[in-house]
Amino acid sequence: MNGRRIGAIVLKELRQLRRDRVTLAMIVGIPVILLVLFGxxxxxxxxxxxxxxxxxADTAGSxxxxxxxxxxxxxxxxxxxxxxxxxxxxxxxxxxxxxxxIPRDFERRRFDGRPVAQILVDGSDTxxxxxxxxxxxxxxxxxxxxxxxPAASTPPQGRISVVSFYNPERRSAVNIVPGLVGVILTxxxxxxxxxxxxxxxxxxxxxLLIATPLSSAELMIGKVLPYVLIGLAQTSVILLLxxxxxxxxxxxxxxxxxxxxxxxxLANLTLGLMISTVARSQFQAMQMTFFVFLPSILLxxxxxxxxxxxxxxxxIAELLPLTHFLRLIRGVMLRGASLAELWPDVLxxxxxxxxxxxxxxxxxRKRLD
Amino acid sequence: xxxxxxxxxxxxxxxxxRRFGSLVAVDHVDLDVPAxxxxxxxxxxxxxxxxxxxxxxxxxxxxxxxIEVLGLRIPAEAEALRRRIGxxxxxxSLFDDLTVRENLEFIAAVQGxxxxxxxxxxxxxIEQYRFGEARNQLAGTMSGGQKQRLALACAVLHAPELxxxxxxxxxxxxxxxxxxxxxxxxxADAGTTLLVSTHLMDEAERCHRLAILAExxxxxxxxxxxxxxxxxxxxxxxxxxxxxxxxxxxxxxxxVLGVAQVGMNLxxxxxxxxxxxxxxxxxxxxxxTFPDARVASTPPNLEDVFVAATHDTRRQPEHAx
Numbered sequence: 001m002n003g004r005r006i007g008a009i010v011l012k013e014l015r016q017l018r019r020d021r022v023t024l025a026m027i028v029g030i031p032v033i034l035l036v037l038f039g040x041x042x043x044x045x046x047x048x049x050x051x052x053x054x055x056x057a058d059t060a061g062s063x064x065x066x067x068x069x070x071x072x073x074x075x076x077x078x079x080x081x082x083x084x085x086x087x088x089x090x091x092x093x094x095x096x097x098x099x100x101x102i103p104r105d106f107e108r109r110r111f112d113g114r115p116v117a118q119i120l121v122d123g124s125d126t127x128x129x130x131x132x133x134x135x136x137x138x139x140x141x142x143x144x145x146x147x148x149x150p151a152a153s154t155p156p157q158g159r160i161s162v163v164s165f166y167n168p169e170r171r172s173a174v175n176i177v178p179g180l181v182g183v184i185l186t187x188x189x190x191x192x193x194x195x196x197x198x199x200x201x202x203x204x205x206x207x208l209l210i211a212t213p214l215s216s217a218e219l220m221i222g223k224v225l226p227y228v229l230i231g232l233a234q235t236s237v238i239l240l241l242x243x244x245x246x247x248x249x250x251x252x253x254x255x256x257x258x259x260x261x262x263x264x265x266l267a268n269l270t271l272g273l274m275i276s277t278v279a280r281s282q283f284q285a286m287q288m289t290f291f292v293f294l295p296s297i298l299l300x301x302x303x304x305x306x307x308x309x310x311x312x313x314x315x316i317a318e319l320l321p322l323t324h325f326l327r328l329i330r331g332v333m334l335r336g337a338s339l340a341e342l343w344p345d346v347l348x349x350x351x352x353x354x355x356x357x358x359x360x361x362x363x364x365r366k367r368l369d
Numbered sequence: 370x371x372x373x374x375x376x377x378x379x380x381x382x383x384x385x386x387r388r389f390g391s392l393v394a395v396d397h398v399d400l401d402v403p404a405x406x407x408x409x410x411x412x413x414x415x416x417x418x419x420x421x422x423x424x425x426x427x428x429x430x431x432x433x434x435x436i437e438v439l440g441l442r443i444p445a446e447a448e449a450l451r452r453r454i455g456x457x458x459x460x461x462s463l464f465d466d467l468t469v470r471e472n473l474e475f476i477a478a479v480q481g482x483x484x485x486x487x488x489x490x491x492x493x494x495i496e497q498y499r500f501g502e503a504r505n506q507l508a509g510t511m512s513g514g515q516k517q518r519l520a521l522a523c524a525v526l527h528a529p530e531l532x533x534x535x536x537x538x539x540x541x542x543x544x545x546x547x548x549x550x551x552x553x554x555x556x557a558d559a560g561t562t563l564l565v566s567t568h569l570m571d572e573a574e575r576c577h578r579l580a581i582l583a584e585x586x587x588x589x590x591x592x593x594x595x596x597x598x599x600x601x602x603x604x605x606x607x608x609x610x611x612x613x614x615x616x617x618x619x620x621x622x623x624x625v626l627g628v629a630q631v632g633m634n635l636x637x638x639x640x641x642x643x644x645x646x647x648x649x650x651x652x653x654x655x656x657x658t659f660p661d662a663r664v665a666s667t668p669p670n671l672e673d674v675f676v677a678a679t680h681d682t683r684r685q686p687e688h689a690x
Contacts (some may be wrong), residue, residue: 029495213452367430
């Protein structure tokens with residue numbers, strides 16, 4: 001192992017990267033675009049949802065409640081109808097995303113402490129669900145506080161019920177951004193190294209390289225190192241944007257977050273290298289990357305809760321770096337856990353890296369046959 | 370130089386064979402390449418030149434046969450050999466998106482040119498291969514001739530004892546080619562052994578010694594003079610008014626190996642013709658239709674050697690002493 005030769009590969013990669021505008025754009029562009037796109041789904045401060053109102057009570061109190069809801073700016077009245085059925089028709093047609101139903105016996109219910117209103121939500125859009133949940137917090141008796149309600153800090157749950165249609169499962173918004181760090185790193189890192197070796201083979205550089213004293217391990221390490229830096233830079237971009245655009249909390253230590261990201265980056269880069277030694281063309285390398293990327297997204301727990309998956313899917317998921325990273329990053333960023341507490345997943349990633357690296361080095365032959 | 374350990378022989382191969390599936394790309398080739406000389410591999414495309422070179426520098430494993438290069442057994446000791454050879458691939462294999470200087474620096478580091486000498490060697494290469502102005506130009510934007518000079522500069526940057534060049538001048542204009550060969554002879558004078566493959570006769574003529582390959586078989590080897598010397602008395606120039614039709618008439622004669630039109634003349638290669646009987650038959654055949662035709666002896670060239678060698682691949686290959 002010769003440090004100078006590894007250094008030469010690193011320098012070459014960085015110089016080539018500097019001139020590769022498309023890849024450079026991808027390094028910054030993919031995190032920004034994905035984060036902004038996914039970010040809308042977690043934007044809690046949504047304003048101006050179109051609402052249909054069916055105020056069947058039509059009393060001073062019910063009108064006041066509707067005005068209070070409208071005053072939150074979360075919804076704006078776009079239709080006045082008579083029955084919940086009409087609201088459903090409008091919602092199905094996509095004309096409104098929220099329906100407010102106040103039953104005829106509103107005053108009676110208010111007196112009894114029963115739910116006084118119902119908010120119908122188009123749950124096919126998670127943003128709307130979040131917004132509706134806020135709407136339900138509007139106090140029912142601003143003038144005369146309800147004595148039956150529990151202590152002041154508790155929201156008056158139960159007074160306004162939220163019924164979500166089409167997607168009853170609600171996800172915690174902040175869960176997405178930490179996961180997104182992992183998804184973005186999986187997508188970009190695997191791809192970068194997956195094409196790294198194949199590209200040199202396609203361009204004819206490989207015949208030159210293998211005729212030199214450069215060893216397989218030197219070449220592989222030299223190919224991985226520059227992208228570790230790039231991966232950490234991407235992580236910073238995502239964290240800053242998450243903080244700045246979506247006020248995602250960072251509860252754990254920043255060092256732990258970067259360590260976890262570093263472990264995922266290495267695992268993904270070596271996975272990419274492995275792909276690169278198998279693929280025969282850059283196109284094949286990209287197909288294989290996609291082949292790994294899809295299960296990562298679907299099985300890792302980023303989209304669907306890990307616990308709910310069948311055992312076979314869980315086994316596959318345990319083989320994916322993203323699964324372990326998600327547990328780490330959610331633990332650290334959201335629950336403020338330390339890496340030591342999450343040691344099984346901390347160990348899983350370097351193990352994956354070592355296996356992939358050795359496999360890639362063994363697979364790569366300094367031969368043309 | 371321990372490279373000359375095995376006599377004065379840089380490359381020694383016996384029974385070298387490479388099969389790709391059912392195709393025999395190289396078929397039991399024996400080679401002895403003398404040190405500090407330019408040795409040529411002459412053969413058409415697909416004759417096994419590249420495959421042979423790749424086996425000799427340890428990039429391809431032979432299906433059969435033994436190789437010794439610079440005293441090292443190949444492919445077992447290929448890794449040790451890599452420090453001592455330079456290899457210029459047929460296709461430009463340097464980095465298009467690095468500049469001339471960056472490519473040289475990269476190769477210097479990878480080839481283990483001592484750190485203290487790197488700057489000087491790179492500067493020398495830029496000077497010697499005339500890249501002064503273009504040192505910061507991206508390799509991908511250069512002309513064929515420039516790319517070839519850069520490839521050579523990179524291949525010799527670590528001062529290898531043995532240099533493999535696989536059709537180095539295929540994408541280059543004639544003037545750059547002459548220039549390039551000057552460089553090759555300078556290297557040979559400085560003690561480097563060069564093995565150059567080509568399908569160009571005029572390049573083959575420049576080599577100190579050459580081997581002719583056809584369909585993976587070594588047809589002949591020797592110095593250009595030895596090789597052409599064997600054909601003395603078998604080559605004729607025919608002056609005739611209608612060379613196209615005369616060509617057909619002659620090609621049908623038994624004993625005529627090849628008839629090629631050169632300008633308004635025909636060049637004829639025959640089997641050995643000690644009693645000049647074949648020459649007489651040619652003259653008689655031509656006289657019937659072309660009264661003005663004249664047949665004269667002409668000195669053989671490498672193209673004749675090539676045609677004679679490849680004419681009948683079933684014939685046993687011949688060897689110069």
